[in-house]
Amino acid sequence: MSAIQQNVESSSAAYSATFTKGHLALPPAKKYLVLTCMDARIDPTQAFGIELGDAHVIRNAGASAVDALRSIVISEQLLGTTEIVLVKHTGCGMLTFRNEDAYGIVEKNLGQEAVAELNEKKLNFLPFPELEAAVEKDVAFLKASKLVPKSVVISGWVYEVETGKTRRVV
């Protein structure tokens, strides 16, 4: 067992020993979802004030709304959420490369078969060159999608990894 797997086991033992929230319902109690980046420096629970059971939390590279659409539709149409809080962040890795750079790195590290799989899956890494503009663009994408009802409240934010602050963009 790896050290990381051992850490999951010991953390689980400690967490479950004092766990008292086994009664929570499946649908988020406060009917909202947070979409943010997978970045290791973000703790959405603490930074954005999410109580256990209150909100779906979707995380991917760059907090991409395009990439998260499947989960967003499930959250809204099957589990009743009606508000989206989208949070990108300063210092995001997605600001540092272009799609073709990522394809080049995959080819160098993993070879032609891996690039063939990228091509077959039409995988777009969805990087972005400018942070606030990317927040605005993703919010606009969600507002334009027929899969997101007009009644859904959508806000776009930036989390600052340097200060721990979250500020509204749109």
Next chain:
Amino acid sequence: MSAIQQNVESSSAAYSATFTKGHLALPPAKKYLVLTCMDARIDPTQAFGIELGDAHVIRNAGASAVDALRSIVISEQLLGTTEIVLVKHTGCGMLTFRNEDAYGIVEKNLGQEAVAELNEKKLNFLPFPELEAAVEKDVAFLKASKLVPKSVVISGWVYEVETGKTRRVV
């Protein structure tokens, strides 16, 4: 401003007031990623013992490895992670419907234009009928992908929303 937006602002003010982790580096310090579900009843930080800055956390509906592939490749190839901890959970919404059910709900709630967008994007909601089998299938998918080097350590787990425990499946 909505009550949820007000909560983000007040939580951010409290969190940033005592924030001391502004120095953390972009790549995860412990070089691993956790893939889990967006479910509101999961707090990965506490339940799986993730220290701020140590691991990428990817979350989507059902902890789908297929859906997370873009983020996983970025995590490994661009940001140096070498281990994947995949955690699905009991009581998951993805156990409760089939893809055609979700299409039917979208059609009923949002109409033909929304279904046309689902079809255009070839959106598969990726539900699964059995929990442990789904963990095994997703781990097998990652192990078979040319985009995941053989050197990457992969484990599959189930988090129990009733008890707060996380147990290893594969």
